[in-house]
Amino acid sequence: MPTAIQIAAAEERRHEIATRYVRGEYQSVIAHALGISQQRVSQDLATVRQQWLASTLRDFDTRKAEQLAKVDAVEVEAWQAWHRSQQPREITLQESADGKRKMSRRLEGQAGDPRFLERVQKCIDQRCEILGLHAPKKFSFDWDTMSDEQLGRLAAGEMPMRVMAEA
Secondary structure (H helix, E strand, O other), X not given: OOOHHHHHHHHHHHHHHHHXXXXXXXXXXHHHHHOOOHHHHHHHHHHHHHHHXXXXXXXXXXXXXXXXXXXXXXXXXXXXXXXXXXXXEEEEEEEEEOOEEEEEEEEEOOOOXXXXXXXXXXXXXXXXXXXXXXXXXXXXXXXXXXXXXXXXXXXXOOOXXXXXXXX
């Protein structure tokens, strides 16, 4: 079983290998510079790639969770605002007749502000988008009616939705 010192040395070596590798150095050059075999460099790079992948997936999941939490918070606020917008509001009237002021108050019911429900719906849509719950969009092309410019843009890798939207 490796000691803590050996583990730390291997991690330091992998960090140096990864740094040199992403700068474009060949494995053989890295091996020579560090005084190790090219096979050791290859093995360490395999380990580094696994770490990068695991880190990327964790980071992606973390970011996704953060964005979902933000959408959830906005939705809660929108629901609260919707409920507040349904509460009766107080109307105060001031009248002046013959120099005398008269104030009256009354409560008026409200149906609620639909903009808050629109915000709730946007939150639901955003959540579905983040979670990938929307069905994939399908495109139908009539290749015979497409311009050479559109065909070129598609061939260059431009998104079909964008090409077709500008038709």
